[in-house]
Amino acid sequence: MFLFSVERFNDSLRLLYLRGKLTIMRTAIYFTLSLFLFGCVERESSILPFKEGDILFQDLDCGPLCDAIEKVTEGVDRRDFSHCGVVVKEGEDSLVVIEAIGSAVVITPLEEFLQRSGDKDSLTNILIGRPRLNVDVISAITFLRAKIGQPYDDAFLPNNDKYYCSELIADAFRDKNGGRIFIDAPMTFIDPETGSFFPAWEEYYLALGVPIPEGVLGINPGLISRSSSLSILKGNNF
Numbered sequence: 001m002f003l004f005s006v007e008r009f010n011d012s013l014r015l016l017y018l019r020g021k022l023t024i025m026r027t028a029i030y031f032t033l034s035l036f037l038f039g040c041v042e043r044e045s046s047i048l049p050f051k052e053g054d055i056l057f058q059d060l061d062c063g064p065l066c067d068a069i070e071k072v073t074e075g076v077d078r079r080d081f082s083h084c085g086v087v088v089k090e091g092e093d094s095l096v097v098i099e100a101i102g103s104a105v106v107i108t109p110l111e112e113f114l115q116r117s118g119d120k121d122s123l124t125n126i127l128i129g130r131p132r133l134n135v136d137v138i139s140a141i142t143f144l145r146a147k148i149g150q151p152y153d154d155a156f157l158p159n160n161d162k163y164y165c166s167e168l169i170a171d172a173f174r175d176k177n178g179g180r181i182f183i184d185a186p187m188t189f190i191d192p193e194t195g196s197f198f199p200a201w202e203e204y205y206l207a208l209g210v211p212i213p214e215g216v217l218g219i220n221p222g223l224i225s226r227s228s229s230l231s232i233l234k235g236n237n238f
Contacts, residue, residue, distance in 0.1 A: 053137035055129035064200035075222035129230035
């Protein structure tokens, strides 16, 4: 004969209630943690400032030559730039910069590039130019990698299989149809205040033994930074 115990029945209900409450709490905790962890991953990836293909514009303090470049060129937002390089991937999780500097086209650690202009903890002296959707970034990276080791273009002359910083970038980046997106302009080495060549350029080209290429078509970091094919990121826009 089945003996029904109200007290035992109540105990069973109480146990089921507690188990059910524990299951709900566990589910809620798991769901909350999942949202938190997912949010952290998304947030971390969204605030990383650099992407492959980003063009970094830099104000180098290289003396009279950099001063002369900045005096006759103008960057976006009236900023002065005397150098630029491109962010590329190296391996699975590292970023480096390909740039024409010194004696050749080289690969430079990203941290070294940033520290060169004093940007250690925050970006204050560098702007990022991010190519828009019309730009063929993959082909640009392929071009840049192929030019590593090519000599630096000390004379700033076109079509000599040498590259200065902005010339390398202008030749690398094209639109999806293969057309140039950074357009050359006549170069000037004349001080607008005096109407004469900057003394620093006169000494520089005298040492090279070649004429100053006044009026020859060329490119500069400031001109590239003003291109409509780039989105400029700065400060808290990352």
